[in-house]
Amino acid sequence: MSLLSPAMQDALAGWLSAQKALNNAADNTITAYQTDLLGFLSFMTRHFGEETGIAPLTGVGLSDMRAFMAHERERGVSARSLARSISAIKSFYRWLAEREGFDATTVLSTRAPKFTNKLPRPLAIDAAKAMIETVELQAREDWIAARDAAVLTLLYGCGLRISEALGLTFADVPLPEVLRIFGKGGKERLVPVIAPARNAVGRYCKLMPFANEPETPLFRGVRGGALSARSIQKVMEQTRMQLGLPATATPHALRHSFATHLLGAGGDLRAIQELLGHATLSTTQAYTAVDTARLLEVYENSHPKA
Structure with a gap:
């Protein structure tokens, strides 16, 4: 300065x-x-x-x-x-x-330049499941395989941000049916935890070789320190290459997939906003555009032409 x-x-x-x-x-x-x-x-x-x-x-x-x-x-x-x-x-x-x-x-009164919001690129349901199943094959040790699968299951099954998943501590386990999450800006929200996510984290905890205290990070790196977001990004890069998925198949894409698939199944937009921790409904409404785009794509590919 x-x-x-x-x-x-x-x-x-x-x-x-x-x-x-x-x-x-x-x-x-x-x-x-x-x-x-x-x-x-x-x-x-x-x-x-x-x-x-x-x-x-x-x-x-x-x-x-x-x-x-x-x-x-x-x-x-x-x-x-x-x-x-x-x-x-x-x-x-x-x-x-x-x-x-x-x-x-x-x-x-200065006008900022206009820009087009990039729409989320969710994975298909089968691709999201395949990502979680295949990510375990990338690890040489069982506890690391269980760890990576648990993190991805939380992203896709609960709609957590990668930072939120990696911010969990042993004070949070065993995972309850409803988890209290502190997101961006310290904003608090309650997130239902599906059984597969609770089971995946439970399996990881049984295999994880390091000592733990309530305040220590839940997800650990190979030397016992806090797991980095880059480690998860890297293993997802390897997995998506193995599955032939596009570069848009990132940890954040699993969160997008969570919201899009809920919406496609008839989920309420306001409820999804609360689950994601979006400050405004307009942010969540991007998923309606994604769902509409997907429906139009299906229409173009499958509707009989005259």
């Missing part, structure tokens, strides 16, 4: 603290906000040719914002990432204007 005035450093730190305290933002979100704002402030320092303080920022006009956006696109920043940055910048300006008493209308 050497190019920022002390007052600007304090302002940025104050805004980040407010996001953490008032909005319960996750650490990764705070880091992303900080990166976005530092990029913006760094550009404005070069743009104005002076140390970035609060006074220069109060005079940022539409042409300055356009110059920043053009610079970001020229260096390869995607429309989605730029839209996120603009959102963070607006939030910061809204907070700063209220604190410093200036008019931030110009910055707040």
Whole structure:
């Protein structure tokens, strides 16, 4: 932050603290906000040719914002990432204007670039089952095979994020019929745990060779430390190659598959939103588009042509 005035450093730190305290933002979100704002402030320092303080920022006009956006696109920043940055910048300006008493209308009225949301790419039901069954064949030790199968069963059977599954501890076992999960931003939700998931975790616990305490991670690496998300991603890469599945068959795709298959079976959209821990229904509604796309594909492939 050497190019920022002390007052600007304090302002940025104050805004980040407010996001953490008032909005319960996750650490990764705070880091992303900080990166976005530092990029913006760094550009404005070069743009104005002076140390970035609060006074220069109060005079940022539409042409300055356009110059920043053009610079970001020229260096390869995607429309989605730029839209996120603009959102963070607006939030910061809204907070700063209220604190410093200036008019931030110009910055707040800046239009972020439009982008198309990428629809989830779920696996077919048989492919999801084959992934879980085949992942065990990649391991040389029985406890590792049971571990990998248990993690994937939690992703597909309960709709957990990979971070949520790997965040479980031995205090959570034996898994109850309803599991309390703390997701993004510490948001709490209750997730039903199907019998196959409870059985898979139980089998893994019986085979796992390391000592455990309630606070220790449930899923362990080969040396006994916490299992990394990369390890699961890697074994899924090997498995999908063996099964001939596309590169979109990732751990997160199993979570998408959980939601899509529930919806296809007549699941209620609001209930699925709660199970996934989505903050808004609009996020969950992406799955209706996926299901519709799948139905259209079936129609195109199977409907008799005149």
